Amino acid sequence: MYMKHIIKLVKLVEFYIKAKTYKDFDNPEISQLIYNILELNDSHYRITEIENIRKELKKDSRILQINDLGAGSTFSKSKTKSVKSIANSALSPKWQCHLLYKTINEFLPENIIEMGTSLGISTAYLAIGNPRATVTTIEGSEALAGIAIQNFSKLRLKNIKQVYGNFDHTLPVILENINHVDFAFIDGNHTKEATIDYFNQIKTKSDESTVMILDDIHWSKGMEEAWEYVKSQESVKATLDFFSFGIVLFDRRYGNNEHYKVIERKFKLWK
Ligand SMILES: C[S@@+](CC[C@H](N)C(=O)[O-])C[C@H]1O[C@@H](n2cnc3c(N)ncnc32)[C@H](O)[C@@H]1O
Numbered sequence: 001m002y003m004k005h006i007i008k009l010v011k012l013v014e015f016y017i018k019a020k021t022y023k024d025f026d027n028p029e030i031s032q033l034i035y036n037i038l039e040l041n042d043s044h045y046r047i048t049e050i051e052n053i054r055k056e057l058k059k060d061s062r063i064l065q066i067n068d069l070g071a072g073s074t075f076s077k078s079k080t081k082s083v084k085s086i087a088n089s090a091l092s093p094k095w096q097c098h099l100l101y102k103t104i105n106e107f108l109p110e111n112i113i114e115m116g117t118s119l120g121i122s123t124a125y126l127a128i129g130n131p132r133a134t135v136t137t138i139e140g141s142e143a144l145a146g147i148a149i150q151n152f153s154k155l156r157l158k159n160i161k162q163v164y165g166n167f168d169h170t171l172p173v174i175l176e177n178i179n180h181v182d183f184a185f186i187d188g189n190h191t192k193e194a195t196i197d198y199f200n201q202i203k204t205k206s207d208e209s210t211v212m213i214l215d216d217i218h219w220s221k222g223m224e225e226a227w228e229y230v231k232s233q234e235s236v237k238a239t240l241d242f243f244s245f246g247i248v249l250f251d252r253r254y255g256n257n258e259h260y261k262v263i264e265r266k267f268k269l270w271k
Contacts, residue, residue, distance in 0.1 A: 011218055015243045019263035029253045030238065030260065037102045038264050044101060046155070050124045051094060053151050057087035057119055064143035069166050069189065083119070083147065090118055092187070092215070096245065097125040100185065100213065103247070104129025107211050109182030112136065113174065115167055115198060116188025116215075120148030126185065127157045133182075136161045138170050140188075167194070171201055181205045187215040192222035196229050199248075203235070212248040217241065231259050 022034040036042075060083035067079075092100070104112070104126055110133045117123050117139035126135045137160060139145040145164045152160050163170050167189060175181070184202045186195065195214065202212065217227040230248055231239050238255035240247040240262050249255070 008218075012243065015218075015241070015261055016263070019243075019261040019268070021263060021265040021268050023265065025260070027255060027258075030240075030255065030258075033106065033254065034240065034262055036106050037099055038262065040102065042102055042105065043098075044128055046128045047098070047101070047125075049155060050097075050121060050128075053124075053154060054087060054091070054094070054121050057121075057147075058084050060084050060087065064141075064147075066141050066143060069140040086144070087119060087121075092122045092245075096242075097122050099242075101125040101129045103211065103213070104133070104183065107183065107209075109133055109211065111178055111180055111182045113171075113178075113181055113184045113202065114138065115171070115184070115186045117148045117162065118144050120151040122185065122187065123148065123160055124151065124155055124157060126183075127152075127159050131159055134159055134161055136163060136174055136178075138163045138165070138167055138174070138188075140164070140166050167198060171198060175201060175205050178205055180207070181210055183210070184212045185215070186212065190216050190219055190223050192226045192229075195223065195226035199226075199230055203233075206250065208251045210250055213245055214248065215245045217246045218243060231257075 022031050022039060025031040025034070062083045063080050064083060065079065066081050100122060108130050110130070112126055112133050112135045114123055114126060114135060114137040117137040123135055123137045139148060139162070142164060145162060149162055163174060181202050186198050199212070199214070214227065214230065217223055227246060230236060235250055236248055237252045237257065238249040239259045241260065242262055
Protein backbone atom coordinates (compact mmCIF):
# COMPACT_ATOMS: atom_id res chain seq x y z
CA MET A 1 0.00 0.00 0.00
CA TYR A 2 2.87 2.33 1.00
CA MET A 3 4.62 1.56 -2.33
CA LYS A 4 1.40 2.32 -4.24
CA HIS A 5 1.29 5.82 -2.70
CA ILE A 6 4.96 6.47 -3.56
CA ILE A 7 4.39 5.41 -7.19
CA LYS A 8 1.34 7.72 -7.37
CA LEU A 9 3.37 10.61 -5.95
CA VAL A 10 6.19 10.06 -8.46
CA LYS A 11 3.63 10.02 -11.29
CA LEU A 12 2.07 13.22 -9.99
CA VAL A 13 5.45 14.99 -9.86
CA GLU A 14 6.24 13.75 -13.37
CA PHE A 15 2.84 15.02 -14.53
CA TYR A 16 3.42 18.41 -12.89
CA ILE A 17 6.81 18.87 -14.58
CA LYS A 18 5.46 17.96 -18.03
CA ALA A 19 2.07 19.69 -17.78
CA LYS A 20 1.44 22.79 -19.86
CA THR A 21 -0.92 25.69 -19.38
CA TYR A 22 -3.24 27.06 -22.08
CA LYS A 23 -0.63 29.66 -23.00
CA ASP A 24 1.95 27.01 -23.96
CA PHE A 25 0.13 25.58 -26.97
CA ASP A 26 0.77 26.59 -30.58
CA ASN A 27 -2.60 25.28 -31.77
CA PRO A 28 -5.04 28.17 -31.11
CA GLU A 29 -8.07 25.81 -31.05
CA ILE A 30 -6.64 23.71 -28.24
CA SER A 31 -5.41 26.74 -26.37
CA GLN A 32 -8.85 28.38 -26.51
CA LEU A 33 -10.60 25.16 -25.49
CA ILE A 34 -8.34 24.72 -22.46
CA TYR A 35 -8.83 28.36 -21.51
CA ASN A 36 -12.62 28.04 -21.76
CA ILE A 37 -12.96 24.86 -19.73
CA LEU A 38 -10.18 25.35 -17.20
CA GLU A 39 -9.46 29.03 -16.68
CA LEU A 40 -12.69 30.85 -17.50
CA ASN A 41 -14.54 31.86 -14.37
CA ASP A 42 -17.88 30.90 -15.86
CA SER A 43 -20.27 30.00 -13.08
CA HIS A 44 -23.94 29.05 -13.06
CA TYR A 45 -26.51 30.13 -10.51
CA ARG A 46 -27.52 26.49 -9.87
CA ILE A 47 -24.03 25.35 -8.80
CA THR A 48 -24.61 26.63 -5.25
CA GLU A 49 -27.81 24.55 -5.03
CA ILE A 50 -25.99 21.41 -6.20
CA GLU A 51 -23.10 22.03 -3.80
CA ASN A 52 -25.57 22.52 -0.92
CA ILE A 53 -26.91 19.03 -1.66
CA ARG A 54 -23.35 17.68 -1.69
CA LYS A 55 -22.81 19.29 1.76
CA GLU A 56 -25.96 17.59 3.10
CA LEU A 57 -24.83 14.23 1.67
CA LYS A 58 -21.45 14.61 3.37
CA LYS A 59 -23.27 14.72 6.74
CA ASP A 60 -25.85 12.03 5.94
CA SER A 61 -25.25 8.99 8.18
CA ARG A 62 -27.85 6.71 6.55
CA ILE A 63 -26.38 3.27 5.86
CA LEU A 64 -26.82 1.82 2.38
CA GLN A 65 -26.50 -1.73 1.12
CA ILE A 66 -24.22 -1.38 -1.88
CA ASN A 67 -23.86 -3.85 -4.70
CA ASP A 68 -20.72 -2.37 -6.22
CA LEU A 69 -20.35 -3.94 -9.64
CA GLY A 70 -17.20 -2.06 -10.47
CA ALA A 71 -13.54 -2.28 -9.63
CA GLY A 72 -14.48 -0.90 -6.20
CA SER A 73 -12.94 1.92 -4.31
CA THR A 74 -9.53 2.36 -2.75
CA PHE A 75 -11.24 3.63 0.41
CA SER A 76 -13.54 0.84 1.39
CA LYS A 77 -14.53 -2.55 0.07
CA SER A 78 -17.39 -3.13 2.53
CA LYS A 79 -20.88 -3.97 1.28
CA THR A 80 -22.57 -1.47 3.56
CA LYS A 81 -21.54 2.14 3.35
CA SER A 82 -22.84 5.36 4.77
CA VAL A 83 -24.04 8.06 2.40
CA LYS A 84 -21.48 10.40 3.94
CA SER A 85 -18.56 8.04 3.26
CA ILE A 86 -19.60 7.80 -0.40
CA ALA A 87 -20.10 11.58 -0.65
CA ASN A 88 -16.67 12.13 0.87
CA SER A 89 -14.74 9.62 -1.23
CA ALA A 90 -16.43 8.49 -4.45
CA LEU A 91 -17.70 11.66 -6.09
CA SER A 92 -15.96 13.94 -8.55
CA PRO A 93 -14.83 17.01 -6.57
CA LYS A 94 -16.36 20.44 -7.16
CA TRP A 95 -13.59 21.69 -9.44
CA GLN A 96 -13.91 18.63 -11.68
CA CYS A 97 -17.70 18.91 -11.79
CA HIS A 98 -17.30 22.57 -12.70
CA LEU A 99 -15.01 21.55 -15.55
CA LEU A 100 -17.62 19.00 -16.67
CA TYR A 101 -20.23 21.76 -16.67
CA LYS A 102 -17.97 24.11 -18.67
CA THR A 103 -17.14 21.35 -21.19
CA ILE A 104 -20.86 20.72 -21.74
CA ASN A 105 -21.42 24.45 -22.02
CA GLU A 106 -18.63 24.66 -24.60
CA PHE A 107 -19.77 21.84 -26.91
CA LEU A 108 -23.52 21.89 -26.15
CA PRO A 109 -23.96 18.13 -26.71
CA GLU A 110 -27.56 16.90 -26.88
CA ASN A 111 -27.14 13.18 -26.22
CA ILE A 112 -25.10 12.73 -23.07
CA ILE A 113 -24.29 9.37 -21.47
CA GLU A 114 -22.90 9.09 -17.95
CA MET A 115 -21.65 5.72 -16.70
CA GLY A 116 -21.71 5.87 -12.89
CA THR A 117 -24.39 8.11 -11.38
CA SER A 118 -23.57 7.42 -7.73
CA LEU A 119 -25.44 10.12 -5.73
CA GLY A 120 -26.14 12.18 -8.84
CA ILE A 121 -23.87 15.17 -8.20
CA SER A 122 -21.86 14.99 -11.46
CA THR A 123 -25.11 14.18 -13.32
CA ALA A 124 -26.62 17.43 -12.07
CA TYR A 125 -23.66 19.41 -13.42
CA LEU A 126 -24.02 17.69 -16.81
CA ALA A 127 -27.73 18.47 -16.83
CA ILE A 128 -27.35 22.21 -16.11
CA GLY A 129 -24.55 22.48 -18.72
CA ASN A 130 -27.13 22.16 -21.49
CA PRO A 131 -30.79 22.13 -20.43
CA ARG A 132 -31.71 21.09 -24.01
CA ALA A 133 -29.67 17.89 -23.66
CA THR A 134 -30.85 14.50 -22.42
CA VAL A 135 -28.48 13.07 -19.85
CA THR A 136 -28.79 9.29 -19.72
CA THR A 137 -27.07 8.21 -16.52
CA ILE A 138 -26.48 4.57 -15.52
CA GLU A 139 -26.04 3.21 -12.00
CA GLY A 140 -25.81 -0.42 -10.91
CA SER A 141 -26.47 0.12 -7.23
CA GLU A 142 -30.17 0.38 -6.46
CA ALA A 143 -29.59 2.21 -3.18
CA LEU A 144 -27.44 4.88 -4.85
CA ALA A 145 -29.81 5.26 -7.79
CA GLY A 146 -32.63 5.81 -5.26
CA ILE A 147 -30.80 8.68 -3.57
CA ALA A 148 -29.74 10.18 -6.90
CA ILE A 149 -33.35 10.37 -8.10
CA GLN A 150 -34.32 12.22 -4.92
CA ASN A 151 -31.55 14.72 -5.61
CA PHE A 152 -32.70 15.27 -9.20
CA SER A 153 -36.17 15.92 -7.90
CA LYS A 154 -34.92 18.37 -5.21
CA LEU A 155 -33.04 20.21 -7.98
CA ARG A 156 -36.07 20.05 -10.31
CA LEU A 157 -33.90 18.68 -13.13
CA LYS A 158 -36.10 17.45 -15.96
CA ASN A 159 -33.52 16.46 -18.58
CA ILE A 160 -32.13 13.36 -16.85
CA LYS A 161 -33.03 9.80 -17.85
CA GLN A 162 -31.97 7.43 -15.11
CA VAL A 163 -31.12 3.84 -15.99
CA TYR A 164 -30.60 1.25 -13.27
CA GLY A 165 -28.49 -1.85 -13.97
CA ASN A 166 -25.11 -3.27 -14.82
CA PHE A 167 -23.28 -1.30 -17.57
CA ASP A 168 -22.62 -4.60 -19.34
CA HIS A 169 -26.35 -5.04 -19.96
CA THR A 170 -27.67 -1.47 -20.02
CA LEU A 171 -25.10 0.28 -22.24
CA PRO A 172 -25.76 -1.89 -25.35
CA VAL A 173 -29.51 -1.26 -25.02
CA ILE A 174 -29.04 2.50 -24.61
CA LEU A 175 -26.73 2.61 -27.63
CA GLU A 176 -29.17 0.61 -29.70
CA ASN A 177 -31.81 3.26 -29.10
CA ILE A 178 -29.68 6.29 -29.78
CA ASN A 179 -28.47 7.63 -33.15
CA HIS A 180 -25.45 9.49 -31.94
CA VAL A 181 -23.52 9.99 -28.71
CA ASP A 182 -22.42 13.62 -28.41
CA PHE A 183 -20.77 13.34 -25.02
CA ALA A 184 -19.89 10.46 -22.68
CA PHE A 185 -18.54 10.50 -19.13
CA ILE A 186 -17.13 7.07 -18.22
CA ASP A 187 -16.86 7.05 -14.43
CA GLY A 188 -17.40 3.52 -13.13
CA ASN A 189 -15.90 0.03 -13.21
CA HIS A 190 -12.29 1.15 -13.48
CA THR A 191 -10.71 -1.96 -14.96
CA LYS A 192 -8.64 -1.98 -18.15
CA GLU A 193 -10.89 -4.43 -20.01
CA ALA A 194 -14.18 -2.77 -19.02
CA THR A 195 -12.93 0.74 -19.83
CA ILE A 196 -11.69 -0.30 -23.28
CA ASP A 197 -14.93 -2.18 -23.91
CA TYR A 198 -17.15 0.82 -22.93
CA PHE A 199 -14.98 3.18 -24.99
CA ASN A 200 -15.29 0.94 -28.07
CA GLN A 201 -19.03 0.45 -27.61
CA ILE A 202 -19.64 4.20 -27.37
CA LYS A 203 -17.37 4.80 -30.34
CA THR A 204 -19.76 2.85 -32.58
CA LYS A 205 -22.22 5.75 -32.13
CA SER A 206 -19.63 8.53 -32.26
CA ASP A 207 -18.03 10.73 -34.85
CA GLU A 208 -15.67 13.71 -35.04
CA SER A 209 -17.95 15.87 -32.93
CA THR A 210 -18.14 13.44 -30.00
CA VAL A 211 -16.33 14.25 -26.76
CA MET A 212 -15.56 11.65 -24.10
CA ILE A 213 -14.26 12.04 -20.57
CA LEU A 214 -12.66 9.08 -18.81
CA ASP A 215 -12.22 9.31 -15.07
CA ASP A 216 -9.33 7.99 -12.97
CA ILE A 217 -7.00 7.39 -15.92
CA HIS A 218 -3.96 7.05 -13.62
CA TRP A 219 -5.80 5.25 -10.79
CA SER A 220 -4.16 1.84 -11.46
CA LYS A 221 -1.83 0.10 -13.90
CA GLY A 222 -4.90 -1.25 -15.71
CA MET A 223 -6.40 2.23 -16.09
CA GLU A 224 -3.05 3.61 -17.33
CA GLU A 225 -3.08 0.86 -19.97
CA ALA A 226 -6.67 1.60 -20.92
CA TRP A 227 -5.74 5.30 -21.34
CA GLU A 228 -2.76 4.36 -23.52
CA TYR A 229 -5.08 2.20 -25.64
CA VAL A 230 -7.49 5.13 -26.11
CA LYS A 231 -4.62 7.46 -27.03
CA SER A 232 -3.33 4.99 -29.62
CA GLN A 233 -6.60 4.88 -31.61
CA GLU A 234 -6.35 6.52 -35.02
CA SER A 235 -9.74 8.18 -34.65
CA VAL A 236 -8.58 9.93 -31.47
CA LYS A 237 -7.12 13.23 -32.65
CA ALA A 238 -6.17 14.70 -29.28
CA THR A 239 -6.37 13.96 -25.59
CA LEU A 240 -6.17 16.28 -22.60
CA ASP A 241 -4.76 14.66 -19.48
CA PHE A 242 -5.75 16.44 -16.24
CA PHE A 243 -4.19 13.62 -14.17
CA SER A 244 -7.37 12.58 -12.37
CA PHE A 245 -9.30 12.35 -15.64
CA GLY A 246 -8.81 12.73 -19.39
CA ILE A 247 -10.73 14.31 -22.25
CA VAL A 248 -10.82 12.53 -25.62
CA LEU A 249 -11.32 14.58 -28.79
CA PHE A 250 -12.02 13.14 -32.23
CA ASP A 251 -12.02 16.43 -34.12
CA ARG A 252 -8.88 17.03 -36.20
CA ARG A 253 -9.02 20.76 -35.38
CA TYR A 254 -7.52 19.83 -32.00
CA GLY A 255 -4.55 17.91 -33.34
CA ASN A 256 -3.28 14.93 -35.24
CA ASN A 257 -2.91 12.28 -32.56
CA GLU A 258 -1.54 14.74 -30.06
CA HIS A 259 -1.63 14.17 -26.34
CA TYR A 260 -1.35 16.97 -23.86
CA LYS A 261 -0.90 17.10 -20.10
CA VAL A 262 -2.74 20.15 -18.86
CA ILE A 263 -2.67 22.21 -15.68
CA GLU A 264 -4.34 25.41 -14.54
CA ARG A 265 -2.04 28.40 -14.90
CA LYS A 266 -2.24 29.43 -11.25
CA PHE A 267 -0.77 26.05 -10.19
CA LYS A 268 2.30 26.18 -12.43
CA LEU A 269 5.15 27.75 -10.49
CA TRP A 270 7.29 28.40 -13.54
CA LYS A 271 5.42 29.77 -16.53
C1 LIG B 1 -17.05 6.86 -9.03
S1 LIG B 1 -18.75 6.50 -8.87
C2 LIG B 1 -19.52 7.72 -9.88
C3 LIG B 1 -19.38 9.11 -9.33
C4 LIG B 1 -20.21 10.15 -10.02
N1 LIG B 1 -20.06 10.13 -11.46
C5 LIG B 1 -19.81 11.52 -9.49
O1 LIG B 1 -18.74 12.03 -9.90
O2 LIG B 1 -20.56 12.09 -8.70
C6 LIG B 1 -18.91 5.05 -9.86
C7 LIG B 1 -20.29 4.43 -9.82
O3 LIG B 1 -20.37 3.46 -10.85
C8 LIG B 1 -21.17 2.38 -10.39
N2 LIG B 1 -20.74 1.18 -11.14
C9 LIG B 1 -19.50 0.63 -11.14
N3 LIG B 1 -19.47 -0.44 -11.96
C10 LIG B 1 -20.71 -0.58 -12.49
C11 LIG B 1 -21.30 -1.49 -13.41
N4 LIG B 1 -20.59 -2.48 -13.95
N5 LIG B 1 -22.59 -1.31 -13.75
C12 LIG B 1 -23.31 -0.28 -13.20
N6 LIG B 1 -22.81 0.61 -12.31
C13 LIG B 1 -21.52 0.47 -11.96
C14 LIG B 1 -20.87 2.27 -8.91
O4 LIG B 1 -21.96 1.67 -8.23
C15 LIG B 1 -20.60 3.72 -8.52
O5 LIG B 1 -21.72 4.32 -7.93
